[in-house]
Every structure is written in structure tokens, then in C-alpha cells.
Amino acid sequence: MTRPVSLIGAPTDIGAGARGASMGPEALRVAGLQAALEAHGLDVLDRGNLAGPPNPWQPPTDGYRHLPEVVAWNQAVHTAVHAELDAGRMPILLGGDHCLAIGSISAVARHCREAGKKLRVLWLDAHADFNTSVLTPSGNIHGMPVACLCGHGPQALIEIGGTVPAIAPKVVRQIGIRSVDPGEKRFVHQVGLEVFDMRYIDEMGMRHAMELALATMDANTHLHVSFDVDFLDPEIAPGVGTTIPGGPTYREAQLCMEMIADSGRLASLDIMELNPALDVRNKTAVLAVDLVESLFGKSTLMRDPERRR
Structure with a gap:
């Protein structure tokens, strides 16, 4: 039996370098996300939008832009995502920029600790998002969430889940990466x-990459997918701030x-960095909804689940 699903809007671009991701949740709703999921037999509840501070659009302070506001938004996300998991519902976070994954994934990690589950995080993104205040060229915190989750960041962010680090690097699989800053690249290698990346996918194919990314999961694994829409080629998905x-x-x-x-293991989801201000007739939101439908079982042909593997 499929778990009931809760949509949680987080309308902010507080961690981004371009304005507009704050409109992402509404664009996904306009593109018919709830109806599309309900058409697949899911019980969907839209919790509406979380509230948080406005974007002051200030330069970085000590290597971070808008740190107090980012902390406030992530605390709100953490509380909301954890509450849905506690209630036995599957949270789908509608972003908003990708800094919000700190709150979302720290809540999932906390839930897994409490429930005795193993965690696997799939990070679908053009960027590794493993910057720190020392490495970042911009101070934009949407380039830092994976580092923060792994314990490398400001105290107020790395402590949100109650345990530092919230996750170990070994639970993360990053897919589609093709833009990593030089210092960030060294740090990614250092932590393992x-x-x-796209070269791997070019050489080995998406199927092989995904087989490895999904390997060794079992019935006790909670799979979290953090889907940054800039994962996609900008030819088909122009509505993002960092194409x-x-x-x-x-x-x-x-x-x-x-x-x-x-895999049958998907248990929580982020849809991040959709920027309608940079989109063309909401086509990126429509595509995102189409892909999310596939996450919940839409496929081109009817297939016998026993013969899929």
C-alpha cells in the first residue's frame, strides 16, 4: 500500500544567486503536480507554504549570504518534513532554492535514526553543492547544503538535525554533476x-550509473531524492538560475x-531550484511534474514488476 503524500511549499530564494526560485512551489502547482500524483492513485495533501523571512538581497558576511535567514527557513523545513514522516506520510518539499535541503535531509536523517532505518540520498544536480565559506566564490548557501549536512559549515546550520554531522558522505550518491569549483573538487575527493558525473554517464550510460547508485539498498532503506531541476539539460529545462x-x-x-x-524504496523527495522567472511558458515546471510522475511509477509501457530487473 502506497504511503500518503504531503506537499510542502518553501517559497524562498534566500540561498540563491538569482531571484525567482521563491515562485517555484506555485509553478509546480500550476503545472498540475497534485492532480498528476492523484492520477497514480496517491492520497495527496497540499500543506500549503511555509513562512520565513524575506530575502534581504545583501552581500556575503564572513563568507555567507543571508545566513540568519537561511537558518530560519531550514528550521521551518526541518520541523515540517519531520512532522510528516512522524505521521507516516511521504513529504515532497517544493522549493525554493537548494539550501533548503539542509532542513529537509537533516529531518529525514533524524527520522531514520529514530526509526532504525538506513538512509540513502540521491542528489540529482548539475553541482556538487559541497562548498564552504572558505571555498565559495559567491557566498551563496545553495552551493553548500551537502557540505553542511556532512558537518562542514556554520554551527547554526550543521546542528539543525540535532546530530552533527546529520549524514555521512557514504550515504550520498550524486548524479549528473558537471560544474564543480576547483577547491570544492578537492574537498569532494577528500571526503570520498x-x-x-556527466562524463561517467556519457561513457557508461545512465542505466549503469543508476544501478550503482541504487545498489545495496534493502527493505530497511529510506531513499531520499533531492532533485535540483538544473540536473536537466537547459535545452529542455531553461527555468533555473544556474543553467x-x-x-x-x-x-x-x-x-x-x-x-x-x-527500486520501491522512495520515501521522501525535494524538488528544488525551479525558477519561473527564467522559464518559458512554465515548460520546466511541466517537465518536472512529468519526471516526478515517473518517480511514482509512470512508464511508457505496462511492465511486469517481476521482469523489470
């Missing part, structure tokens, strides 16, 4: 993050989502 050419095609992205669905 498992990264399936990086050379991302997965439509079919590669569909295969990625379908293989996650086949």
Missing part, C-alpha cells in the same frame, strides 16, 4: 563522495526516475 549545458536528456532523466521507482 560518490559522484556519477549548465550538457545535462541529461529527456530520456536519460526518465530512465533515472523510472529506475528509482523500480
Whole structure:
């Protein structure tokens, strides 16, 4: 039996370098996310939008832009996501920029500790998001969430989940990466993050990358997917603040989502960095909804689940 689903809007671009991701939750609603999920037999409850401080649009202070506001938003996200998991519901966080994954994933990690579950995080993104205040060229905290979750960041952010670090690098699999700052690249290697970048996908194929990313999960694994829409090639998904050419095609992205669905382990989801201000007739939101449907079992053909593997 499928778990009931809760949509949680987080309308802020507090951690980003471009304004507009604050409109992402509404764009996903306009694109029919709730109806699309309900069409797959899911019980969907839209919890509306969380509230938080406005974006002051200030320069960085000590290597961080808008740190107090980022902390406030992530605390709100943490509380909301944890409450849904506690209630036995699957949270889908509608971003908002990707700094919000600190609150979301720290809540999932806390839930897993409390429930005695193993955690696996799939980070679908053009960027590794493993910057720190020392490494970052911009101070934008949406470039730092994975580092913060792994314990490398300001105290107020790394402590949100109640345990530092919230997660170990070994639980993360990054897919589609193609833009990493030089210092960040060294740090990623140093901590041993498992990264399936676009060169790997070009050489080995999306199927092989996903087989490895999903390997060793079992019935006690909670799978969290953090889907940054800039994971996709900007030719098909222009509505993001940081477009990086050379991302997965439509079919590669569909295969990625379908293989996650086949695993049967998906238990929480972020949809991040959708920026309607930079989109064309909401096409990126429509595509995101299409891909999320595939995460919940939509496929081109009817397939016998026993023969999918």
C-alpha cells in the first residue's frame, strides 16, 4: 500500500544567486503536480507554504549570504518534513532554492535514526553543492547544503538535525554533476563522495550509473531524492538560475526516475531550484511534474514488476 503524500511549499530564494526560485512551489502547482500524483492513485495533501523571512538581497558576511535567514527557513523545513514522516506520510518539499535541503535531509536523517532505518540520498544536480565559506566564490548557501549536512559549515546550520554531522558522505550518491569549483573538487575527493558525473554517464550510460547508485539498498532503506531541476539539460529545462549545458536528456532523466521507482524504496523527495522567472511558458515546471510522475511509477509501457530487473 502506497504511503500518503504531503506537499510542502518553501517559497524562498534566500540561498540563491538569482531571484525567482521563491515562485517555484506555485509553478509546480500550476503545472498540475497534485492532480498528476492523484492520477497514480496517491492520497495527496497540499500543506500549503511555509513562512520565513524575506530575502534581504545583501552581500556575503564572513563568507555567507543571508545566513540568519537561511537558518530560519531550514528550521521551518526541518520541523515540517519531520512532522510528516512522524505521521507516516511521504513529504515532497517544493522549493525554493537548494539550501533548503539542509532542513529537509537533516529531518529525514533524524527520522531514520529514530526509526532504525538506513538512509540513502540521491542528489540529482548539475553541482556538487559541497562548498564552504572558505571555498565559495559567491557566498551563496545553495552551493553548500551537502557540505553542511556532512558537518562542514556554520554551527547554526550543521546542528539543525540535532546530530552533527546529520549524514555521512557514504550515504550520498550524486548524479549528473558537471560544474564543480576547483577547491570544492578537492574537498569532494577528500571526503570520498560518490559522484556519477556527466562524463561517467556519457561513457557508461545512465542505466549503469543508476544501478550503482541504487545498489545495496534493502527493505530497511529510506531513499531520499533531492532533485535540483538544473540536473536537466537547459535545452529542455531553461527555468533555473544556474543553467549548465550538457545535462541529461529527456530520456536519460526518465530512465533515472523510472529506475528509482523500480527500486520501491522512495520515501521522501525535494524538488528544488525551479525558477519561473527564467522559464518559458512554465515548460520546466511541466517537465518536472512529468519526471516526478515517473518517480511514482509512470512508464511508457505496462511492465511486469517481476521482469523489470
